[in-house]
Amino acid sequence: MTTFDLGNGSEVVHLPRFLPRDRAWDWFHYMDKHIPWSRPTLTIYGRPLLQPRDSCYIASEGLPQLSYSGHKPHAYSWDDFPPLKDILHEVHRALPGSRFNSLVLNRYKGGNDYVSWHSDEETAYGLTPEIASVTFGCEREFLLKKKPSRKARGPRDETTRKRLRTSTSKDDQLSFTLKHGSLLVMRGYTQRDWLHSVPKRARAMSTRINLTFRCILQ
Numbered sequence: 001m002t003t004f005d006l007g008n009g010s011e012v013v014h015l016p017r018f019l020p021r022d023r024a025w026d027w028f029h030y031m032d033k034h035i036p037w038s039r040p041t042l043t044i045y046g047r048p049l050l051q052p053r054d055s056c057y058i059a060s061e062g063l064p065q066l067s068y069s070g071h072k073p074h075a076y077s078w079d080d081f082p083p084l085k086d087i088l089h090e091v092h093r094a095l096p097g098s099r100f101n102s103l104v105l106n107r108y109k110g111g112n113d114y115v116s117w118h119s120d121e122e123t124a125y126g127l128t129p130e131i132a133s134v135t136f137g138c139e140r141e142f143l144l145k146k147k148p149s150r151k152a153r154g155p156r157d158e159t160t161r162k163r164l165r166t167s168t169s170k171d172d173q174l175s176f177t178l179k180h181g182s183l184l185v186m187r188g189y190t191q192r193d194w195l196h197s198v199p200k201r202a203r204a205m206s207t208r209i210n211l212t213f214r215c216i217l218q
């Protein structure tokens, strides 16, 4: 287990060998076949965009509706997919004190599928959410980069914008290769201060399934 201190109360933990290989492949095949995947049309900057990956959403009863990019996914029940409860149990065992109650599943069918730069910053998750990400199948690169500092946000004249853009340093970016069976945890202020993405990769030929466990506060 490796912990990366991103500074200012943000932290990432990486466990490359979280799940046994064979067990993780059994789960991969189960999810690939039995999860009701969909590829919704999102609204990005007012324009319709087909989500560049499949997804599905699971949540415990009675939680507020999840909404992102103009899309409100149907919340399926944990009880409909017993293996997801087994994976959740393994995550809780690795992260004592965690109590996840919702899950976003993503399926990247090859290197053209991706998730663009974003943060999972939702009032419902609180100010310092812990998000646990488990990867199955094809390994892909997971990138983190620091958001422009709050002082630097908002409209600026051209010269200031250029200076700010070129001032990004190596400390402001991180890259992880997320392998089959690995766990990556984002905590503290990572969602407030950092963006993450899984970019397109021409050489990624096969399917990757990623699970992000979250806790909605109530």
Ligand SMILES: O=C(O)CCC(=O)C(=O)O
Residues within 6 Å of the ligand: 104, 106, 115, 120, 133, 142, 178, 196, 198, 210, 212
């Ligand atoms: O696929 C991944 O590794 C990340 C997915 C993600 O960032 C998300 O679902 O919010």
Ligand SMILES: [Fe+2]
Residues within 6 Å of the ligand: 118, 119, 120, 196
């Ligand atoms: Fe995310």
